[in-house]
Amino acid sequence: MNISDIHLKVCPFCGMKPNITEHWGGSPVEIICGNQEAHHTVSVIRNTLAEAVNAWNERTNEIAAYRIGYADGIRAARAEAKKVVEKIMKQEVEGG
Numbered sequence: 362m363n364i365s366d367i368h369l370k371v372c373p374f375c376g377m378k379p380n381i382t383e384h385w386g387g388s389p390v391e392i393i394c395g396n397q398e399a400h401h402t403v404s405v406i407r408n409t410l411a412e413a414v415n416a417w418n419e420r421t422n423e424i425a426a427y428r429i430g431y432a433d434g435i436r437a438a439r440a441e442a443k444k445v446v447e448k449i450m451k452q453e454v455e456g457g
């Protein structure tokens with residue numbers, strides 16, 4: 362795999378380009394978010410560069426999908442909480 366063939370997605374948490382480290386002169390290959398300031402660790406380790414690149418890109422897709430699902434979950438929970446609050450307020454107004 363040539364360097365020019367490598368297409369790595371950015372970190373799903375901070376949007377930074379990840380770093381590639383070839384341990385022991387080539388294998389295993391570690392791809393990790395290069396953001397030193399961040400409080401998250403996203404990394405994959407595989408035997409070959411191609412495997413590591415694929416794993417990294419799959420992992421970022423999974424995390425991105427999870428975060429979208431999480432945001433939807435929060436939205437649904439807020440909507441539910443709003444209904445409860447509205448019900449309580451209505452009962453108070455009606456003297457329930």
Ligand SMILES: [Zn+2]
Binds near residue numbers: 372376
């Ligand atoms: Zn990051």
